[in-house]
Amino acid sequence: MSNSTNYFNPEDLKKFGNITAFQEAMGKKFFDWYGEVFKEGALTAREKSLIALAVAHTVQCPYCIDAYSTDCLAKGADEEQMMEAVHVAAAIKGGATLVYGVQMMNHVKDQSM
Amino acid sequence: MAIKQIGKSLKARENQLSNTFYQLQVLNGKEATESKFPSFTEKVKAIGLFPLKPSGIEIFQLNIGKLCNQTCAHCHVDAGPDRKEENMGKKELEQCLEIIAAVPSIHTVDITGGAPEMNPHFRWFVQECRKLNKKVIDRCNLTIIVANPKFNDLPQFLAEHKVEVVSSLPAISKLRTDSQRGDGVFEDSIKALQMLNEVGYGKDDSGLILNLVHNPQGAYLPGGQAELEAEFKRQLKRKFNIVFNNLFAITNLPISRFLEYLLASGNYESYMEKLLEAYNPSTVKSLMCRNTISVSWDGYLYDCDFNQMLDLKVATKSSNHISNFDIEQLNKRDIILNQHCYGCTAGAGSSCGGEIS
Numbered sequence: 001m002s003n004s005t006n007y008f009n010p011e012d013l014k015k016f017g018n019i020t021a022f023q024e025a026m027g028k029k030f031f032d033w034y035g036e037v038f039k040e041g042a043l044t045a046r047e048k049s050l051i052a053l054a055v056a057h058t059v060q061c062p063y064c065i066d067a068y069s070t071d072c073l074a075k076g077a078d079e080e081q082m083m084e085a086v087h088v089a090a091a092i093k094g095g096a097t098l099v100y101g102v103q104m105m106n107h108v109k110d111q112s113m
Numbered sequence: 114m115a116i117k118q119i120g121k122s123l124k125a126r127e128n129q130l131s132n133t134f135y136q137l138q139v140l141n142g143k144e145a146t147e148s149k150f151p152s153f154t155e156k157v158k159a160i161g162l163f164p165l166k167p168s169g170i171e172i173f174q175l176n177i178g179k180l181c182n183q184t185c186a187h188c189h190v191d192a193g194p195d196r197k198e199e200n201m202g203k204k205e206l207e208q209c210l211e212i213i214a215a216v217p218s219i220h221t222v223d224i225t226g227g228a229p230e231m232n233p234h235f236r237w238f239v240q241e242c243r244k245l246n247k248k249v250i251d252r253c254n255l256t257i258i259v260a261n262p263k264f265n266d267l268p269q270f271l272a273e274h275k276v277e278v279v280s281s282l283p284a285i286s287k288l289r290t291d292s293q294r295g296d297g298v299f300e301d302s303i304k305a306l307q308m309l310n311e312v313g314y315g316k317d318d319s320g321l322i323l324n325l326v327h328n329p330q331g332a333y334l335p336g337g338q339a340e341l342e343a344e345f346k347r348q349l350k351r352k353f354n355i356v357f358n359n360l361f362a363i364t365n366l367p368i369s370r371f372l373e374y375l376l377a378s379g380n381y382e383s384y385m386e387k388l389l390e391a392y393n394p395s396t397v398k399s400l401m402c403r404n405t406i407s408v409s410w411d412g413y414l415y416d417c418d419f420n421q422m423l424d425l426k427v428a429t430k431s432s433n434h435i436s437n438f439d440i441e442q443l444n445k446r447d448i449i450l451n452q453h454c455y456g457c458t459a460g461a462g463s464s465c466g467g468e469i470s
Contacts, residue, residue: 014386040340045336045337046336070333073329073330073331073333074333074334074335074336075336075340075344076284076285076340076344078284078285078286078288079286079288079289080286
């Protein structure tokens with residue numbers, strides 16, 4: 001039984017691989033696929049790590065933010081690049097909210113004289 | 114511009130980590146931490162390579178002094194401007210030359226420090242090694258080239274003698290470089306690289322090799338060397354019109370001032386865990402201690418520069434100094450292993466020449 005009183009425990013990140021204990025086949029497929037995704041391909045491993053860092057912020061995953069902050073540094077990214085990646089994520093999130101403003105405006109027009 | 118030093122050496126501060134016995138106690142879980150990590154020696158036994166033996170001495174690496182114009186936060190030598198006493202004298206350098214001349218398997222003389230160029234005998238020693246037709250490597254911190262007018266002609270001197278230059282540039286970021294090496298280091302390093310390029314270093318067909326060293330600026334392991342090299346080449350060319358040959362990604366070993374940083378920042382145990390998780394047994398056969406002998410400023414012999422800084426002399430007591438150098442005995446010696454060796458076997462492995470597998 002877990003004695004944790006917190007929903008987020010940084011030590012849990014080290015246990016991520018243990019998810020296969022409850023469903024081995026799916027877990028294994030996930031980790032194989034995950035490993036393949038982050039290999040250098042048309043995008044460099046550093047570019048993929050910066051994308052992961054940005055996405056980690058939009059999904060607000062503290063485990064992913066810890067993991068990909070370190071990974072970005074290891075792959076040679078610097079603070080400026082990492083913060084730009086977070087701004088890209090924030091801009092899309094902000095834009096995604098604001099673009100609904102058009103819907104709001106359409107509705108206001110429909111409902112107004 | 115003048116470099117603003119991060120601090121003083123452990124020795125000048127009388128920090129207990131300047132005691133190598135204390136460092137070894139920390140690494141073996143007897144001081145400063147309750148965690149004891151699995152023995153590196155046991156790992157080597159498990160793959161049948163214990164005792165680890167040399168493959169033959171090819172590289173003669175000399176640490177000719179701890180004097181340096183920088184006091185980098187991660188320095189495993191504990192070098193700095195305050196280390197004025199530990200510098201190799203001409204008599205010892207002459208003894209080294211006799212060995213280099215007498216042992217045909219030695220093809221490379223690798224000169225490090227401190228800032229080795231600050232040793233008054235540096236240029237003479239380089240010239241003598243080149244007369245013996247040995248490849249010479251200068252592990253240059255770059256900023257020494259612009260630190261004082263008397264060093265401004267180093268690029269010409271090194272080029273004239275076809276010395277391979279291996280230089281530290283941890284990041285293409287002023288913030289990240291200066292936080293590790295001192296304020297002003299990044300700008301001076303860029304100037305020095307441009308001066309090296311001007312005399313032909315790093316340029317195709319010049320025959321003048323300029324390699325850079327990247328090491329992490331904190332408690333993490335380096336990423337893939339090839340990709341880091343591509344990024345360094347792209348950014349240095351784009352921002353500063355600088356070219357170089359190869360990038361060596363080197364892991365920081367948990368000793369000396371980097372160990373101090375790990376303990377002070379609370380990262381020691383997690384860093385050791387990272388090294389252990391990344392342990393790659395396939396790197397052991399290619400570790401640099403198998404083809405290198407490391408010589409200290411006072412002439413003692415070590416399996417590598419890291420063992421030197423932990424004062425772990427070679428196991429051959431009757432041949433542990435340049436005055437009693439015996440190649441046959443040394444080629445049969447058992448290499449001394451300890452917990453810091455995990456730093457050379459993590460991931461793709463790490464050596465003075467970067468990745469090893």
